Amino acid sequence: MSLVVEKAESGYDRNPILTGVSVRVDPGELVAVVGSNGAGKTTLVRTIVGQLALRSGSVTLEGADVSSLATHKRAKQGLMMVPEGRKLFPRLTVGENIALGRRAAGKRATGEDPVEALLEAFPVVKERWGQQASLLSGGEQQMVALTRAVAARPSYLLLDEPSLGLSPLKTLDVFRLIELIRERTGAGVLLVEQMADQALAAADRAYVLEHGRISMEGDAAELRASDEVRRAYLGAA
């Protein structure tokens, strides 16, 4: 039982981007997809949640083919994405944003509320509860976006460049939060990042996406140590 993307092809109008991408996330696993700007990372996560149509291939969630389901139905089945640029509802408060995440949980909202644990560890979200989301700093917005996604009780969580536009210090916070989310929710996480070093350090397994194809895959630590990855993505000479 996992999230399995098989030979996915998708893109925009007359512009095919992904050409046969296969990716797999097992429950509780943290999987990184690294790749440079324009490699197709955002296209991949948007295809997985159904915001972009598959042209061929499939997406299966816990054994069930969800390729033809609308985005909101995939969300109800526990497939959540934190979009690139966070996409909080700018004129809703932090609390209202998180309430909308809870809506997606529906019947899956049983047991201990994982949001409480996050709020305790990162009280800044709670302190901002009544504020309009657009007034928050980039780092705070990312915290809220992650909390909103967790409120939906995801079984699989797709994170599109959570470090985008954040200072190194804030990026560190975000990665700590991702670790905590994995620990508390047991969700499988697909982490898409340009910041290859940190993503590979955090992940169990990883894929390298280049021009819409997977060029390498394997154990994250091994990839991080490999010459090819070091040269192309980690700035090593």
Added chain:
Amino acid sequence: MEPVIIGLVLGGMYALLAQSFVLTFVTTRTLNFAVGEFVAVGAFATLAVASWGWLPTVGKIAIGVLAAALLGALVYRFLVLPFTTQGEHDVRWLLSTVAVSFVLLNLMNNVEGPSPQRSETAKLDGAVDLLGVGVSKQQLLLAALALVISLGLIAVTQRTSIGLVMRAVSQDPDTTSLMGVSPRVVGMGSYAVAMGLAGLAGILYAANVGASPVMGEPLLVASIAVAIVGGLGSLWGPLVGGALYGVLSQVASYQWGAVWGETAGLLLVIAVLVWKPEGLLGRRAEVKL
């Protein structure tokens, strides 16, 4: 004083239809240009059951409202939504709703004939004295309903969880579907409420002018004007726009004659479009990156 009072009352009537434009616009970024025909649909549906003695008046009005609401939801699902799929610059829905308007008009002309039919289900007789000005109870009822319904809608959007979803959709429909919300259901729901309002306006207005296929037309131009003046993005817009447009056009026609009334109203629209194209209470469209 008289033109001001009459203007406020008329503005209230326009506000009811303007509210239906605003409702579909905030949730779906589309406008139903067949609203005028939905006014007539509501009026005819209530007229059709007018002779059912066992049904209380409220029930007859409810049937008219529901008929327009149901048709509105269907029009959205099958004739608007399919024509919005090609991104923000896709305006094929504009043509399809105009087509709906023609088809409904022809249908009603064939079935009911063009001449107005008496319809007094929702008629209030008599007039009341407002600050020395006689206002027909019927018109006052329409204006009061517009006010009450607008305030009700505002309360719903601010305080309920359905309202929260509506506000989310109006800010970012793609992200709202990530929250497990079906954009199609939200769109059908708002079309249903919006066209139900148009139907209600028609039922009440028919008591004055009779039910006829073209009865919505004189209201249409003024309501679009009111919606634009107030701002298509705000539920407060129709109230403010209605009051301004109504008073201005009444005062102008009182002073300089009827032709000037409409002209003043349209000049107001042009002035707003020049100085604040998003409407007095609207918010400037955010630039998307």
